[in-house]
Amino acid sequence: MYTEKKIENLLRQQGYKITPQRRKILAAITSVNEHMTTAEIYDKVCQEDPGIGLVTIYRTLDILTELGLLCEVHVGGNCRSYLMRRPVEHHHHLVCSECGTVVDFTDCDLSGLEDRLTKDTHFEINGHILEFTGRCRNCIVRAK
């Protein structure tokens, strides 16, 4: 699990400066244990620093994504509403299509499939997106 300090060091290592804005953005992301959209992150940071520019959020999220510290959720349909969170390890998502709740899971084990595809297509596979969609427990209960 990444702490703010660890991320700061990582940024420094890469030659990025540690600014108050970046600190607040990191604080916002690491303080919430949920996936957030860019807008949600912006709103959260604004509570601490109403003057911050949305551009700065974008720029910082870009850097963090670049460094692999954030992951995205691609939701079907309107895929622009993708969410972000602090990273843990390689994992995937189970998304409730009614309320948007995201549950992480690990152990995807797609190696068999990956091998087959490599053989069949001669692609050099280096990643995958895997997400399940459905209705979460709450939404199932609520619908009754």
Added chain:
Amino acid sequence: MYTEKKIENLLRQQGYKITPQRRKILAAITSVNEHMTTAEIYDKVCQEDPGIGLVTIYRTLDILTELGLLCEVHVGGNCRSYLMRRPVEHHHHLVCSECGTVVDFTDCDLSGLEDRLTKDTHFEINGHILEFTGRCRNCIVRAK
């Protein structure tokens, strides 16, 4: 495999009118055996009907997606560049991150994983997104 006629009937059944524009859009989509972006579909239709409005493309693609006749490719990063194609059966994508080539594949067999998740999370799972990314044969060769 859907023919233009079949799709037209489906539209009629749903109360949609069959217009020359819609016919041309269907022709464009079914004539190409490749994934196409909205813009590419627009360009293709324009060859037949230069007067057609881009709005009409959007509206028609919306309807077709709604009816489940089209599927999307969610590419990581800029996920707005999603592609569309005529449907066949349940399948997934292998996307070359250099040239954008999309290869379809079937037989994902995620049922074991799905069962485990259902048990663990009490979600009612009804779908999944699965995509591999990598470099296609051409791009590997070209890089050498």
Added chain:
DNA sequence: AGCTAAATGAAAACGATTTTCAATTGGCAG
């Protein structure tokens, strides 16, 4: 303390998509 490249924020630009609205038209009722 002073320097400089990196970072910031306001504003404008951007590209894709959506909305609005007046004109047109498919398909049914008469």
Added chain:
DNA sequence: CTGCCAATTGAAAATCGTTTTCATTTAGCT
């Protein structure tokens, strides 16, 4: 067949999220 009307269309404007530009500020190193 004809007429009607809700559905459809296309031009234009609006919207939305994101990116670019640029002048100003600042982190981090002498």
